[in-house]
Amino acid sequence: MIRKAGEHAIVLGAGVSGLLAARVLADFYERVSIVERDPLDGDGPRRGVPQGFHAHALLPRGLQVMEELFPGIAAEMVADGAVPYEMIVQLRMIMGGYEFAKMPTGETGVSATRPFLEGHLLRRVRRLQNVTVLDRHQVTGVMTSGGRVTGATVAERATVAERAADAGGSGDVGEDEATDPGPAGDDRNTGTAGTVETAGDGGERELHGDLVVDAMGRGGRTLAWLEAMGFDPPEEESIKVEVAYSTWYLRLPEKALGEDRMILVGTYPGQPKGAALCAVEGDRWLVTLGGNAGLRPPTDPEGFYEWLDAAAPADVAAAVRAAEPLGGIGTARIPKSVRRRYERLSRFPEGLLVTGDAICNFNPVYGQGMAVGALEALAMRESLRGGTAGLARRYFAAVAGALDPAWQLSTGADLALRNAPESRALRVRVLNAYIRRLQRVAARDPHVAVAFSRVSGLLDPPSALMRPHVVWRALRG
Ligand SMILES: Cc1cc2nc3c(=O)[nH]c(=O)nc-3n(C[C@H](O)[C@H](O)[C@H](O)COP(=O)(O)OP(=O)(O)OC[C@H]3O[C@@H](n4cnc5c(N)ncnc54)[C@H](O)[C@@H]3O)c2cc1C
Incomplete structure (x- = not known):
């Protein structure tokens, strides 16, 4: 010491x-x-952490650091009911409208509610x-x-x-x-x-x-x-995001989503409706709908189902319709990102x-x-x-x-979503077009899917997407 x-x-x-x-x-x-x-x-x-009601995915790099500072904490959480998942086998990513191919990566994550995670820390x-x-x-x-x-x-x-x-x-x-x-x-x-x-x-x-x-x-x-x-x-740098959340805790029929433990449906230009579904402690699923650019997700069950019909794959929407609600629907609004x-x-x-x-x-x-x-x-x-x-x-x-890296990733995507003037610069347009291409190729090429998920999980820097084997696969794809 x-x-x-x-x-x-x-x-x-x-x-x-x-x-x-x-x-x-x-x-x-x-x-x-x-x-x-x-x-x-x-x-x-x-009360001081009202966002704790909503989905709180812990990126793989975050879990690595927590494990370094508190050795054994991931296993402790799992023993207490958190849900382990393998990247990107049990994590289903649908980005830019493309469902990523799956492949074992050796990386594992832990899915839990924010109060559970914070309680363990x-x-x-x-x-x-x-x-x-x-x-x-x-x-x-x-x-x-x-x-x-x-x-x-x-x-x-x-x-x-x-x-x-x-x-x-x-x-x-x-x-x-x-x-x-x-x-x-x-x-x-x-x-x-x-x-x-x-x-x-x-x-x-x-x-x-x-x-x-x-x-x-x-x-x-x-x-x-x-x-x-x-x-x-x-x-102070700030980017208007106008994101709104609606969250519902549910009990899904057993195996309704197969081996999936977490499903992320990202928004993209033209589709402002996203969703995150996370299996969490207590044999529950936490389903958060995310609306971009001022779109507010519904707070009534029928509206909730319809949002998923429009944004998520059919099996996901059907599993939620078949689920048992475990309480009411909570909301959140986040107007901007600030650095x-x-x-x-x-x-x-x-x-x-x-x-x-x-x-x-x-x-x-x-x-x-x-x-x-x-x-x-x-x-x-x-x-x-x-x-x-x-x-x-x-x-x-x-x-x-x-x-x-985190700021670059999130603000780049947000500016593109809003078609903000900053996103119209040639360099940013080329980069965003490349990211869209990577997402499309990731639907068929699991190596690209892995590269993408490692960068968004903060395990690798954004520059990893420019490594020759990734660029080559993107161009070939
Ligand atoms: C809707 C929403 C969803 C999110 N989803 C995710 C996600 O999926 N993954 C992720 O990694 N992050 C997510 N985040 C961000 C995440 O919540 C924060 O980045 C994370 O909690 C770290 O914040 P913090 O510890 O700095 O502050 P906070 O978590 O806000 O904690 C601040 C603490 O300070 C206390 N406090 C404040 N003022 C005082 C005072 N005057 N005296 C004493 N105590 C005080 C509060 O009670 C609180 O406990 C989300 C945020 C929001 C708003």
């Missing part, structure tokens, strides 16, 4: 990225505290002796001294809720919205963003630390803290890092968020191995390198 970077690291947010960051930090700091506003004793979707984090999880506590600000972040202020959740009620505030729910069909209402982000508080009043508590990591997802507070501390904000270019800043406060959706959040249809959070944890580990001097600069540079 290394432990040389400092005494105390504080991770704000116990989502997937926060938990993975905490795992890494536990090797470098004497103590690590994770602050989370939700209670963490349940096993269903929680949390369990492993709790086993780390120097990590404390402070749930039901809301982060209200950071403490600073001489341009450095020196800790965070937190308040017990009840205290924050009472104060918000006194002030008549309803909270800021952000631009995206995700629900499960349970009781409505969301009091996310009822803190005091935009100021750097000195703690002490009204039930607030100070946590002093050498390093604070903002892992608070799309509602991350770093932008407000930078402004309050007199630092420039990062440049903050922290690596381009010339000044950034010491003692602060950012990770996960707080740096970059993607169009979820590509399933990249958790895998990218995992890659950022590795970037944190690498950066800390080089000491704490210039930590933020080295970390954000490493994060940018890890993010580039």
Whole structure:
């Protein structure tokens, strides 16, 4: 164990990225505290992660990293009911309207709901002796001294809720919205963003630390803290996606989908209706319909079936019609993908890092968020191995390198889908035409299907699609 970077690291947010960051930090700091506003004793979707109701495919690269950080976690999840599948034998991919040929790859994946996956990460984090999880506590600000972040202020959740009620505030729910069909209402982000508080009043508590990591997802507070501390904000790139989800949990008749464990139906220009069907723990299937470019999938059973009739192969649509519903249909909307270019800043406060959706959040249809959070944890580990001097600069540079391929893949596809001006540049048009050709050829040539699925699974960089044997097969096909 290394432990040389400092005494105390504080991770704000116990989502997937926060938990993975905490795992890494536990090797470098004497103590690590994770602050989370939700209670963490349940096993269903929680308020701070409303997207947890919807399909959360873990890309193969994400699973590899989780396995590296928590050896044996994949087997543990499977033993507890998660569904293992072999790529691309039990994963059926229908991309660009073409159903990919199948071939064993030796790569395996694990399919589970997001709360199940997060619950298993949390369990492993709790086993780390120097990590404390402070749930039901809301982060209200950071403490600073001489341009450095020196800790965070937190308040017990009840205290924050009472104060918000006194002030008549309803909270800021952000631009995206995700629900499960349970009781409505969301009091996310009822803190005091935009100021750097000195703690002490009204039930607030100070946590002093050498390093604070903002892992608070799309509602991350770093932008407000930078402004309050007199630092420039990062440049922001954003791509309008206007994606909407409808999700239904079902019990399918046995073997209704043969050996398939996951079925992904991608959207493409001219077909804005997509779907993801995942076998998950509890002998259930989680079916998420995804509408692109402002198209909202239905929330009634008949509309749900009709969407699948139009978008999915006939056997898939029939299996869903024959299934037993396990509750209502929940919805989510994601207006845009956003990437903050922290690596381009010339000044950034010491003692602060950012990770996960707080740096970059993607169009979820590509399933990249958790895998990218995992890659950022590795970037944190690498950066800390080089000491704490210039930590933020080295970390954000490493994060940018890890993010580039995922951002390139998802934004390239989104721009093409919307026929956005950026997608009409010659280089982008040629690339998109090549991708469409690869998808067509992948229907007959399993080697191309494998190459494609490895790139979309972040196992290989996008440049792997330009390797001579892939190009040759694409041209021949
Ligand atoms: C509809 C939808 C579907 C998605 N599907 C996929 C998918 O298929 N595959 C995939 O890999 N990714 C998917 N994603 C993305 C994925 O959810 C995120 O990328 C991933 O959860 C990593 O996010 P995070 O840990 O940075 O933030 P989050 O998961 O959002 O976690 C942030 C945490 O911070 C806590 N928090 C926030 N503010 C405070 C505060 N003030 N005080 C204390 N705690 C606070 C929250 O309660 C929460 O626990 C999807 C996203 C959406 C919206």
